[in-house]
Amino acid sequence: MYAFTYHQPNDVAAAVALLDEDAKLLAGGQTLLPTMKQRLASPASIVDLGKIGELSGISREGETIVIGAMTRHADVAANAAVHQAIPALAALAGGIGDPHVRNRGTIGGSLANNDPAADYPAAVLALGATIVTNKRELAAEAFFHGLFETALGEGEIIVKVRFPIPQKAAYQKFRNPASRFALVGVFVTQTKGGARVAVTGAGASGVFRVNALEAALGASFAAAALKDATVPAEGLNTDMHADAAYRAHLIVVLARRAVAAAG
Amino acid sequence: MIHVSMIVNGKAASADVDSRTLLVQFLRENLRLTGTHVGCDTSQCGACVVHVDGRAIKSCTALAVSLEGAEVTTIEGLAKGGKLHPMQQAFQDNHGLQCGFCTPGMIMSAIDMVNRKGSHLDEHTIREELDGNICRCTGYHNIVKSVAQGAREMATAGAAKAAE
Structure with a gap:
């Protein structure tokens, strides 16, 4: 790891004041620190968000679950309000990485990083969550911009994420046997507005929704509605672990399993 | 600095x-x-x-x-007054190691597992929870046995401590 100047501000305003183009925000560090150790990133300064209390916490506000950006995966997985309102979100958080990663990694860090195989982007997109920054509120569709890219601008920090509570939801992932990341992950939801299906791990441009599957589930939210469904392989990843056709097949299989699991 | x-x-x-x-x-x-x-x-x-x-x-x-x-x-x-922690003792009793390199991490993870999941851990839970700990010698079998015993004995030790 190359040397850097370290800052540990106590509030969001102080953190923003420390940001410049050579600075990186440190949330849970479970991606950034390994990246820096491999010298794939070499920020001149690190702004550690770890002591900003206002960024952590989980609450239910009416029909919405609000999760602070620095809330650890383990805390989302164990939270009673999340379990009661969106059990699929608790289960997703409890399946990220391993227990030690879940004790450090944060929802805000995961979303800002927008790894194309990360779990949280699928939940945010399928649940139609709102990402609240220090400057504005972003709908999930407007937030994710391809591989490791988001709508976040200079001096912008994720503060919290608001998840509308769905009628039903479930997440299923097929893990890469080596990395344990999602080879494909599918998050399905049923809401008053219809069904939503978001896919992580498979898209060459990151997380995306599958309109054809949403239409089929909108007519009938049952695994049988996807019996003959197919997803085109165009735009999906091909790599040493799986080709695009295999991932396309997995999307439908996992969508069916998720709908069945949602009950 | x-x-x-x-x-x-x-x-x-x-x-x-x-x-x-x-x-x-x-x-x-x-x-x-x-x-x-x-x-x-x-x-x-x-x-x-x-x-x-x-x-x-x-x-x-x-x-x-x-x-x-x-x-x-x-x-x-972990060890107190020259006496091994119950989880350390369980690894010794069950030969839950060969080269021993992964053992400190295994034991720290196992204790955390008991703190979060309680002392009655079935084999499936132990194996799932050891997702982030890799051992290249043992094949895990004796590690899983060690964690199960250590978990039970942590409960016994905890009860004895509470009774003091």
């Missing part, structure tokens, strides 16, 4: 460190607590697991300077 202070195994510890010093380097190089191992150094193998403020983390993937004021427990902090 940044001055960092923690409570490590119940004792105040501090040092002036470079900002890029990892927690595991602080423990091993500054405090000479070499029971915490570096295996993969890529946050996968779990040989470096320690407890920070009661939670198991990979000490190769945390900056020491982030953890100012934290309470840290390492493998050296």
Whole structure:
């Protein structure tokens, strides 16, 4: 790891004041620190968000679950309000990485990083969550911009994420046997507005929704509605672990399993 | 250099460190607590697991300077008065190791597992929860047996302590 100047501000305003183009925000560090150790990133300064209390916490506000950006995966997985309102979100958080990663990694860090195989982007997109920054509120569709890219601008920090509570939801992932990341992950939801299906791990441009599957589930939210469904392989990843056709097949299989699991 | 202070195994510890010093380097190089191992150094193998403020983390993937004021427990902090912690004793009883390199991380993870999941752990739960700890010798069988015994004996030891 190359040397850097370290800052540990106590509030969001102080953190923003420390940001410049050579600075990186440190949330849970479970991606950034390994990246820096491999010298794939070499920020001149690190702004550690770890002591900003206002960024952590989980609450239910009416029909919405609000999760602070620095809330650890383990805390989302164990939270009673999340379990009661969106059990699929608790289960997703409890399946990220391993227990030690879940004790450090944060929802805000995961979303800002927008790894194309990360779990949280699928939940945010399928649940139609709102990402609240220090400057504005972003709908999930407007937030994710391809591989490791988001709508976040200079001096912008994720503060919290608001998840509308769905009628039903479930997440299923097929893990890469080596990395344990999602080879494909599918998050399905049923809401008053219809069904939503978001896919992580498979898209060459990151997380995306599958309109054809949403239409089929909108007519009938049952695994049988996807019996003959197919997803085109165009735009999906091909790599040493799986080709695009295999991932396309997995999307439908996992969508069916998720709908069945949602009950 | 940044001055960092923690409570490590119940004792105040501090040092002036470079900002890029990892927690595991602080423990091993500054405090000479070499029971915490570096295996993969890529946050996968779990040989470096320690407890920070009661939670198991990979000490190769945390900056020491982030953890100012934290309470840290390492493998050296488990035995009390010359007596092994029940989880350490269980690994000895069940031969839950061969080369021993992964063992400190296994034991720290196992204790965290009991703290979160209770003392009645079935085999499936133990294997799932050891997702972040890799052993290249044993095939895990005796590690799983060790964790199950250690979990039961932690409950017994806890009950005995509460009765005192």
